[in-house]
Amino acid sequence: MPATLPPHPSGSLHGLSAVVTGGSRGLGLLIADELLRRGCSVTLAARDADELKRAAGLLHDRHAAAAVRTAVTDVRDRESVADLFRQTAEACGGVDVVVANAGIIQVAPAETVGTAGFDDAMSTIFEGALHTSLEALPHLRESRAGGRLAVIGSVGGLLAVPHLLPYSCAKAAVGALAEGLHVEAARDGVSVTAVHPGLMRTGSHLHAVFGGDRRREFAWFSALAGTPLVSMDAQRAAERIVTAVQRRRVRLVLTPAARVADKAHGLAPVLTARLSHAVNTLLPSAAGEPELRPGIDVEPAAPRTFGERLRSLGSALNDRSSRAYNQRHRTAQETTS
Template sequence: MGGLDIVIANAGIIQVGPAEALGAEGFQDAMDSVFNGALNTSLAALPHLRRSPAGGRLVLIGSVGGLLAVPHLLPYSCAKSAVAALADGLHAEEAPHGVSVTAVHPGLMRTGSHLHAFFGGDRRREYGWFSAVAGAPLLSMNAERAADRIVTALQRRRPRLVLTPAARLGATAHGLAPVTTTRLVSAAARVLPRDGSRTTVRGSAVEAGEQPPAPRLRAVLGALNERAADRFNQR
């Protein structure tokens, strides 16, 4: 239509496992897709957004994992933390040009992401806990509802949106008491698998080839996420 008014950068990958199992390559892959994807999209779009008659709007999708580091999701957390800094900095720099920049930090989203995440170390157990928690009732959020909230934040030019009550609680607690939250997260990490072997596979391959642990518990906690995977054609 001869111009660019709205840009949303949402590309990314998720790797699940201990840092030693994912290796430096895992961190580089996360930075390449999550951070560089947001960075390159922003730099390419900003000249056009500045010329928007209505004032351009840029939305960068971060994560609560970028506000509070999550064990066994460290490449993802590091890349999303960089996105958070980029969004906050661009919000300040672009304000004089009439461009608003909104940082969106979702918590757990029901999108079927467990099927496309990459799992390292004890991939069977890593897939088991992630696929259950990712769609757990009360902790996770419906993707359509999240999209509606993001559009509203974009329309209102909000500088930041944190989605799900659990994510807001975690981000606020870490901001007020970082030492305490770090200790609590460290305690939670003790129950996660400790296998550091360097083998990474996609979640759909684990689902098809290896029976994850606690199938009944996963069936209950992950039922909503499984329905989302079907609805969004993630199989």
Template sequence: MTNRTPLPHRTRGPGALVTGGSRGLGLFVARQLAERGCIVTIAARDADELERAAAQLREATGSSVRTVVCDVRDRAAVGALVREVHERDGLDLVIANAGVIQVAPVEDVGAAEFGDAMDTMFYGALHTSLEALPYLKKTRGRLGLIGSVGGLLGVPHLLPYSCAKAAIAALAEGLHAEMAASGVSVTAVHPGLMRTGSHRQAEFGGNVDAEFGWFSTVAGAPPLSMDAERAARRIVDAVIQRRARLVLTAPAKAAQLAHGMAPGLTTRLSGVAARLLPSASGPGPLRQGAEAGEPLNPIARLVRAWGSARNDHVVPQANQQEPGPRTSS
């Protein structure tokens, strides 16, 4: 295992808050923080799921892990959450991770889906930032905002997600610049695909089974995606080290570079890729990945099984077994 960047030593562990911490990347990040001696609070919308996650973390790390039910779309609720963590444990490090993933052609989603993505991801990150910054200024703390490579370039069939993550990217960079004089660091994190089980919690529209088939296959393919435990370790290292920006996975770095150097060509290539994706079938209700059928393509099944097997050792996968509120990136 690679060396972890430690947090400053204190009589009590630093107080850390992770939104969207009940599953997926947020749960892996919470485990990393607990293993480094933080007093961790995880927040999400589902109380039962939070308690299952906390029990896993306590058993795996031997640390005290607290839970708070919170909908990050509600700024008042986020304010109460942040105040509670500050008064109880102190607030030294915050990771804004809550998110939703909607996979469908743009013709098969409406303004409501774009609004849902913006409310949960962008406004969730904004509310968390605005409420946490006054306390982080007192501790010269650290703030990490989880964006995505999908926010650095438009991704076909993921447009609500890409738009919200692009807004987070701008927010993180602007806050990093404005907060520098106060001693608060803001880290923009842009992961590529990670093997977190997100395909089961994502929502799919149009030809649901076909959309689920391509997305789950790509998300689980080790050449294209990253082990979630390793990703969480690097994210926590970057936030502790006060880095301004972190882009994860080689394909994500390559996509970012290509888009920066030749945005027109990259967009045209995205158009070619879009033609290979399932066709639109008209607006309709979105369905969660856990409800979709398995892909018929045996190669897709093999790739997915391979990716799952590589993460079997990781404790947080247990929370991926059943559907619940959409709080994972």
């Protein structure tokens, strides 16, 4: 923290320096927006420079005097993450709040994704959270306000979700990391909050990648992610996440459906597995294309079948979110993949 800043009132985020990985779109962008609203300066970190530029522009439009920095960062590379925190600490006088949010979503049967897909999920989601956490902690210990770290897991890490197994495995590891770090970092005055969201209307279906029967996989995922009774308004989710970080909560599970699933798995794991099996029978088979493609390529230009029209109705809110939260663009990684 800069020496000129006075001590902060308990719980206040005003004037603190925050870093959000995966901050260029979707939930990360909304968390950054909420941190700015509460008086933080924010550094957005992501892999795509153009996407970061658009995100910073969106935030400046909402917050005229916003202190927004961007940093091209690959969370899979620990040295890239170390540079992120060194440069942020130098530019902002320290690092007080960190949200480890970067991740990917692969939607396909496990045999279609293959071991390479699992490796990719673990590298981006788990190792990304690990690199972010370990490089952030020395800076957070030095925060005069008491450092705060939030690690974004998922309900998919609390129980295995069919056709999302690489994501579930990586998020399960993230959940264990967050719980362990909470215990170890507490003696140094650093709080660690494990966040486990359920489905949210972030527009992420356009940047998730799909394999097998791609169009059917896209249809069920995008429809569920946009259904109000199942999914959550992403802006409301971001507000609750930042409040949990501000209050130094240990654990936050978002959406009623996610809380029910969490408790059901803990109390009746066999029954939960049987219900997951029943759900899996409704999902597409492994037949189809082995190559994974982003939803922005899979999305039908105009619904042709009854199922596609139904998906279009079910995901209308999610489609609207994709335009608002910087999702309606092809990233450099997708363009060159």
